[in-house]
Amino acid sequence: MAVAWHTFISSKPPLYGVSISAKRFTYQLIADSKEFGINFLPFEAAELVASVGGSKGSEIDKFQRFNIAQSKPVRTAVPILEAAYAAYECRLADDRGYGDHRWLVGEIVAVHWLKEVFTPDEVIDWAKVSPILYLGNELYITTSKDTIRSLDRKVYGRG
């Protein structure tokens, strides 16, 4: 599925949270398997994101229909997408209701990344990858590489 609401929530241990509706087919898959994958896709995959977000896993096999290539997971059985510039394998650590959504927290137990878009010290090089950002209302945007600014908080924090 395509998810709009998600964030890191802890460094040690590395925890990632995703907010999804219990009505989604994906929710049942995660509740049953106790694991899930997080795939970060480039802007070039916008059509794939819209396709996955606009179809139901209870009705079709999305991998087959949209011809989605997978990489092998290493510590779980979750789907890792070849098109992702980074992906996490997560073991479900919490599943909690907040309002009309479920809050699923996963411990990241394996990380996949596209070496070409990372620096030698394993930091993502945002000049080399354009992330897909969802704006709501079926709108997608990406970052503007020529706007990257480095602002040392220690310097600015002095005022």
Add this chain to the structure above:
Amino acid sequence: MAVAWHTFISSKPPLYGVSISAKRFTYQLIADSKEFGINFLPFEAAELVASVGGSKGSEIDKFQRFNIAQSKPVRTAVPILEAAYAAYECRLADDRGYGDHRWLVGEIVAVHWLKEVFTPDEVIDWAKVSPILYLGNELYITTSKDTIRSLDRKVYGRG
């Protein structure tokens, strides 16, 4: 404070979640007052974000030091920043530990927005505002307006 980890988590009721360390001065303020504000700033305010992120409220009055103009909150006593293109007033609905951070969930009880950057039907016009996006490692970026794409998920979902 400047926060990197946050997301919407429910529509009805409208809930917003923020992950912060219990070591932060802001955490104590929220735990005591049971309310917090979320301010979305434009890329032009990058220096302000770095300044606020690199200083401690236990040591200085950030509003005074960084000359931060405030708007009046309407249903709480939280700080609303004039520089924000959108802001929420939240009442604390949950405060929970996940790993090395606290997960603070707030119910949005009031919304502030800069009319000039919203369409008549109250949707944000991303051609008119450049959000500040934090990449980690003291790096900031914004969106590229000329990349906005509208992809109807119902069309793409058919495959």
